Amino acid sequence: MSRFAPDLAPADLAPVILAAPAWARIGITVRDPRLRARAAETLARSILDELDADAPARDANQLSLGL
Incomplete structure (x- = not known):
């Protein structure tokens, strides 16, 4: 499970x-x-x-940073 959601704990599920x-x-x-x-x-x-539903929505007007 950590591969898909590293910050997810059983208490969250x-x-x-x-x-x-x-x-x-x-x-x-x-x-x-x-x-x-x-x-x-x-x-x-x-x-x-x-x-x-908990995932933040991506804003189309937000420019991505090229890191």
Whole structure:
């Protein structure tokens, strides 16, 4: 995980997981593999959506510095 998000801690992910839809959190524990896969996808999507929402938006008017 540190390769993709070096400043992300498990404590940062816990509230995101708890904010995911309840059916997805429960759905990852069911026996039906199709429902479990759909629930896992929904859970992953909600985590990624929340993490992307925290990323600062890039301003098109801001010039980049050539370092």
